Amino acid sequence: MDLIDDPQPGENAHEYTVSEISSAVKRVLEGEFGRVRVRGEVGRVFVARSGHLYFDIKDDRNVLASVAWKGQVASLATKPEEGMEVVATGRLTTFGSQSKYQLNVDDLRPAGVGALMAMLEQRKKALAAEGLFDESRKRPLPFLPDVIGVVTSPSGAVIRDILHRLRDRFPRKVLVWPVAVQGRDCAPQVARAIAGFNALTPGGPLPRPDLIIVARGGGSIEDLWGFNEEAVTRAAAASDIPLISAVGHETDTTLIDYASDKRAPTPTAAAELAVPVRLELQAWLDGQGARLSRGLSRTITDRRQRVADLARALPRPETLLSAARQRLDLAEHRLDAGLRGTVALRRARLSELSGGLRPATLRQGLADKRRRADQTAARLGPLLRRAAAQRRERLDQLTRQLARLAPTRDAARQRRHLDDLQTRMARATQRRLDTERRRLGTLDRLHASLGYQATLERGYAVVRGDGAVVTTAKSAKKARAIEIEFRDGRMTPGAAPDPKPARKKTPPPEQGTLL
Incomplete structure (x- = not known):
């Protein structure tokens, strides 16, 4: 039906109410366009106290008012920022109270990688201006943390790689905080995980980590975009616990890398930065102990010689x-x-x-x-x-x-110090010898338990043919002589038993004589 009827001759035109006109415009606009996609630059952005999001999409000549209701805002993949080029998807509708039309947006995405990079660069400059990336804020990593907190997905290969590398280098306690590593839930979950680790009480029932690793595998810029969000970056900068970022591969860079205390090119490299190699550390300690022993011995020798020289130079x-x-x-x-x-x-x-x-x-x-x-x-x-x-x-x-x-008194004190050093060295040597003796005793007991004599005690036997151990019936048939070793001795099958020694006859007692 037409909106305005043609007047009949002699009749006046039909009169419409304002609401009828607004409803008719709404039906025509929504029926004509329905669901549309609009590309343009974000202008004014306003978030109402009710949670609704109002913003403008514009080009060089016109402006399209846009709105995202409170329930739609949470599902937006990208939050609009002024100056961002976006592609908005939604339905055209009207707002009769102000005689205007607007786009109800339910999906908003950056218009290509270039727009994402421009937005990322703009956000990076703003956060850097606040001092979140300053080197003076970065804390040194602990040399050997007792507990390591890992923020990552519990089902991916990243956590397995980290645990495997830690087990190879220096096993430590690991607390895993499961999070989503991409999508709209990634940023808030990662930020809450970092804050949650920092909120743990030292010495409490759940130990507070000494180091945090935020890790994720490689992916596109869209997949890694959650780690470029402002909430994640601020949480990493505010962490009191030293933090290592290991997001993506070596060529991937996110804003959390600038705010963290240390950036690792891969999750495996993050595990290598977290702990030293146990065998290398043990070798270094052994070397330092040897140097200490040599230095102590040399110092004692030099002091003894010095005391002797001073004693010879002094008059009686x-x-x-x-x-x-x-x-x-x-x-x-x-x-x-x-x-x-x-x-x-x-x-x-x-x-x-x-x-x-x-x-x-x-x-x-x-x-x-x-x-x-x-x-x-x-x-x-x-x-x-x-x-x-x-x-x-x-x-x-x-x-x-x-x-x-x-200087006789000083010489006596030096002699007493020298005697004390000799006593301490003798005690250290004795302790080392006792330790080695206990270790040798343990190895000896292990050797005895693994030897074949222990097997013989349980009822087994060792069969030898021609002096060699026989393990098959075929080899036993070919052997010229068979010998079987039991727990209490050896025997040869078929050999005559040892003859029993003949008893010596006791001669009758000699007959006495009367003379």
Whole structure:
């Protein structure tokens, strides 16, 4: 039916309501176009609080308003960004409240690889400007992690390659967080896995990894696009646990590679970066132990030689003190002679002065002189002896200082240190010998348990023909002589048993005699 009827002569045109006009336009537009695909550049993008997504698709002349409802937004393979060239698929519809038409989009994809690369480059520049790719943010990898967390698909070949390489190099505990590695669920699951590993409590019931590996095999840029999402990149940059990215092959590069602490060209290479080679590490430790033993032995030898050289260069303490002691003995001997000489000189002087005096006065004066002389001698004697004692004490003090200055004490300490080193080396050698003895005993017991004698104890036998072990009946028939070895000895089939030794007859006792 036509929207507007031709007026009849003498009649007025039909009057339509606004709703009728809007419904008619909606029917015509949806019936004419139905489901369409539109290619263009994304313009304005707006996300409403209700969850609906509004954006424009434009070319150089016109703009097409587009909308994706809340339930459709989650299923979009690509989120629109301003300036992106896309191919949108949906149905044309109208919005009567504003007299406009729009495209209800249920599928949105970039318009070719070039558009993806342009969008990737734009996102990379924006994240780099925030400092997420700075080298200063990157943490060193642990040398030997106890627990390694792996974020990957549990059913692919990637996790098997990682586990196999870890088992060959240095077995470690591995926690696997299963995620989707492509599609629309990839980015949110990978971001939650990285955050989940970081949220684990150290020392808790589920151990917190010391290292995280995010891994995926190779694929196209569309397959790897989940690892270029902003959520994954920010989760990798915010991880407190060192992270290795191993997404794709060596030529594949994603944004998580720039935000991670270390990029591995393949998942297998990520396992090689995570742990060292156990045999190489053990060989290095053995070499370092040998160097330490050689250095310790050489140090002990050098110290012993140094102590011997110092001991030869030092004079004996008796030689240093002999001259001072001799001078002290001489001074002590001269002290008594000097005291007696002084007393004699004073008496002679007293006699000269008392020559002109009267006898009584002379005797009295002489007695006084003698008494004063004796008093002087009595006073002088202790003074001289005290001076001699002070000199001797000073000499002893110098002797003690000389003994402290002499390096004999340092030499004794060096000797004690040398003896301690020798004792420690002897203990280390004894421990090494005990370990080797225990290992030799274990090997000996293993050898005894694997030897054929243990088999003989269980009831088996060894058959030899002409001196060689026989394992087939054919070989036994050809042998000229057969010998069978049992647990308690060997025997030859068909040989006569050893004759029993004849008993010696005991001679009858001799008959006694009466004589």
